[in-house]
Amino acid sequence: MLHEEVVGRVRAMLLDGEIPPGARIPERDLCEKLQISRTPLREALKVLAAEGLVQLLPNRGSRAARLTDKDMRDLFEVCQGLEALAGELACERITDAEIAGVADAHAAMVRHYGDRDLLQYYRCNRFIHEAIITAAGNPVLSSLYESVTARIRRARYVTPMTPRRWALAVQEHEAILNALQRRDGVGLSHILRAHLRHKREEVLQAGFAETAPLEQARAS
Amino acid sequence: MLHEEVVGRVRAMLLDGEIPPGARIPERDLCEKLQISRTPLREALKVLAAEGLVQLLPNRGSRAARLTDKDMRDLFEVCQGLEALAGELACERITDAEIAGVADAHAAMVRHYGDRDLLQYYRCNRFIHEAIITAAGNPVLSSLYESVTARIRRARYVTPMTPRRWALAVQEHEAILNALQRRDGVGLSHILRAHLRHKREEVLQAGFAETAPLEQARAS
DNA sequence: TGGATCCAATTTGAATTCAAAAATGGCTAT
DNA sequence: ATAGCCATTTTTGAATTCAAATTGGATCCA
Numbered sequence: 001m002l003h004e005e006v007v008g009r010v011r012a013m014l015l016d017g018e019i020p021p022g023a024r025i026p027e028r029d030l031c032e033k034l035q036i037s038r039t040p041l042r043e044a045l046k047v048l049a050a051e052g053l054v055q056l057l058p059n060r061g062s063r064a065a066r067l068t069d070k071d072m073r074d075l076f077e078v079c080q081g082l083e084a085l086a087g088e089l090a091c092e093r094i095t096d097a098e099i100a101g102v103a104d105a106h107a108a109m110v111r112h113y114g115d116r117d118l119l120q121y122y123r124c125n126r127f128i129h130e131a132i133i134t135a136a137g138n139p140v141l142s143s144l145y146e147s148v149t150a151r152i153r154r155a156r157y158v159t160p161m162t163p164r165r166w167a168l169a170v171q172e173h174e175a176i177l178n179a180l181q182r183r184d185g186v187g188l189s190h191i192l193r194a195h196l197r198h199k200r201e202e203v204l205q206a207g208f209a210e211t212a213p214l215e216q217a218r219a220s
Numbered sequence: 221m222l223h224e225e226v227v228g229r230v231r232a233m234l235l236d237g238e239i240p241p242g243a244r245i246p247e248r249d250l251c252e253k254l255q256i257s258r259t260p261l262r263e264a265l266k267v268l269a270a271e272g273l274v275q276l277l278p279n280r281g282s283r284a285a286r287l288t289d290k291d292m293r294d295l296f297e298v299c300q301g302l303e304a305l306a307g308e309l310a311c312e313r314i315t316d317a318e319i320a321g322v323a324d325a326h327a328a329m330v331r332h333y334g335d336r337d338l339l340q341y342y343r344c345n346r347f348i349h350e351a352i353i354t355a356a357g358n359p360v361l362s363s364l365y366e367s368v369t370a371r372i373r374r375a376r377y378v379t380p381m382t383p384r385r386w387a388l389a390v391q392e393h394e395a396i397l398n399a400l401q402r403r404d405g406v407g408l409s410h411i412l413r414a415h416l417r418h419k420r421e422e423v424l425q426a427g428f429a430e431t432a433p434l435e436q437a438r439a440s
Numbered sequence: 441t442g443g444a445t446c447c448a449a450t451t452t453g454a455a456t457t458c459a460a461a462a463a464t465g466g467c468t469a470t
Numbered sequence: 471a472t473a474g475c476c477a478t479t480t481t482t483g484a485a486t487t488c489a490a491a492t493t494g495g496a497t498c499c500a
Contacts, residue, residue, distance in 0.1 A: 002278070003266065003276075003483090007270075026451080027451080027452075028451080036484085036485095037484060037485045037486080038452090038484095038485085038486095039259065039483085039484055039485070039486090040483085040484065040485095042263065042452095042453085043262065043263050043266045044266075046223065046263045046264075046266065046267050047266050047267055047270045050267045050270055050271065051270065052360075052363075056223075058222070058452095058453095058491095059451090059452060059453075059490085059491050059492065060451090060452075060491085060492070060493095061451070061452065071360070074358045074359060074360040074361065075360055077305070077309070077358055077360075077361070078305070078358065078360050078361050078364065080305070081301055081302065081304070081305030081361070082301065084301070084305075085297070085298070085300070085301030085304075089297070138294045138297055138298065139294060140272075140291070140294040140295055140297075140298050140368070141294065141297070141298050141301070143272075144298065144364055144368075148360070148364075223453090246481080247481080247482075248481080256454085256455095257454060257455045257456080258454095258455085258456095258482090259453085259454055259455070259456090260453080260454065260455095262482095262483085278482095278483095279460085279461050279462065279481090279482060279483075280461090280462070280463095280481090280482080281481070281482065441500100442499105442500090443498105443499090443500085444497105444498090444499085444500100445496100445497085445498080445499100446495105446496090446497080446498095447494105447495090447496085447497095448493100448494090448495085448496095449492105449493085449494080449495100450491105450492085450493075450494090451490105451491085451492075451493085452489105452490085452491075452492085453488105453489085453490075453491090454487100454488085454489085454490095455486105455487080455488075455489095456485105456486080456487070456488085457484100457485080457486070457487080458483105458484085458485075458486085459482105459483085459484085459485095460481105460482085460483080460484100461480105461481085461482075461483090462479105462480085462481075462482085463478105463479085463480070463481085464477105464478080464479070464480080465476105465477090465478080465479090466475105466476090466477085466478095467474100467475085467476080467477095468473105468474090468475080468476095469472105469473090469474085469475100470471100470472090470473085470474100
């Protein structure tokens with residue numbers, strides 16, 4: 001197994017909650033689960049620690065990082081900045097074909113909204129946001145966005161919405177698509193920021209932070 | 221030597237150019253220079269690779285990453301976004317004492333401009349930009365900013381300026397301080413973006429990218 | 441009975457060792 | 471003489487080994 005693959009596998013276990021936030025990560029267990037020795041696993045853990053997904057306790061091993069309300073707020077705040085930037089750049093650089101792709105995803109999303117299919121709705125939703133990032137044509141931005149959003153993904157794309165809020169979100173997405181089609185970068189960036197601010201308030205209100213009291217959580 | 225210390229030492233060697241861009245990094249040499257074994261060094265290299273400072277070539281070791289014009293452009297672009305965001309947040313959260321600190325640094329910077337002391341000028345300049353980031357009160361933002369700016373630091377704070385450009389930069393900094401004192405977040409973010417855009421154009425024009433032809437560069 | 445201390449066992453951190461891949465140098469053949 | 475090929479050497483990647491730190495528990499004393 002390649003180094004990047006080890007990192008990816010463990011990252012996925014953390015993001016999926018297979019290793020729950022706050023859980024100790026016993027190296028030996030994870031080693032035999034992945035069928036590798038401790039050396040490559042430890043390399044992966046250090047990388048993930050640098051990403052903020054793992055917390056290293058000197059001489060006392062590592063544990064899955066846990067997000068406080070403040071962390072969540074900070075991550076959303078940065079995410080707003082990155083999406084706003086991406087929105088402006090995307091309007092300058094996006095191709096007509098890419099716009100058409102976003103329009104299709106948007107239409108599909110609206111249909112899923114009609115069906116009240118939250119899972120499929122979120123899938124399209126995420127595709128749209130990521131398409132805007134991609135259209136910005138800036139790999140550095142894409143990479144930072146990827147690492148920031150990964151950490152709030154579950155909160156962002158799992159939290160159930162009130163009917164009121166969901167309807168508003170769809171309206172906002174209408175505006176997003178519209179601004180993109182008009183290539184109105186400034187407008188798009190404003191809408192994206194408001195959109196994410198609303199989502200953040202919703203997530204925080206739902207108390208989605210990972211400051212769970214359970215201390216003994218362990219990777220099964 | 222602690223893990224973070226190893227990472228820091230090697231990172232510094234890369235950023236200082238002690239290991240020049242594009243240079244192969246022979247593990248054994250670095251090991252004996254740092255007086256550690258290969259295991260912790262390799263862990264550090266993987267972390268630095270994730271940061272984008274080191275390029276890993278499977279089965280062929282690692283080399284110091286090299287910035288192309290495109291990389292430089294992308295990094296500056298993201299930096300603009302991050303500083304713009306920080307500027308807005310800073311205006312909401314900065315304390316009067318912090319503003320006074322920035323004002324002092326600004327005054328000192330203007331004096332150094334009067335003396336045409338580029339080194340001291342850049343030192344104050346950098347302090348101001350970093351103070352704005354800190355004042356935003358968002359550790360996630362600070363951390364991303366740190367990693368992005370580290371990679372363009374030499375280009376940003378070493379490039380000599382034309383008298384014309386230098387005067388303009390000082391003017392821009394007057395506007396930055398002014399917006400901060402008025403706590404005009406939107407205004408500050410616009411100025412910061414323009415300021416960085418100008419710096420970027422200057423750096424790119426000077427051909428500061430690290431696409432040097434020398435292939436044989438080695439860490440001494 | 442409560443608390444502190446010491447010892448054993450587990451777990452982490454890092455050096456060493458071993459195997460596999462790539463680079464180097466020399467050799468041969470044309 | 472040069473191009474291509476094979477053996478040797480070097481370097482990387484990963485498992486193992488060894489040492490140090492921490493944890494848990496048992497014992498001893500107040």
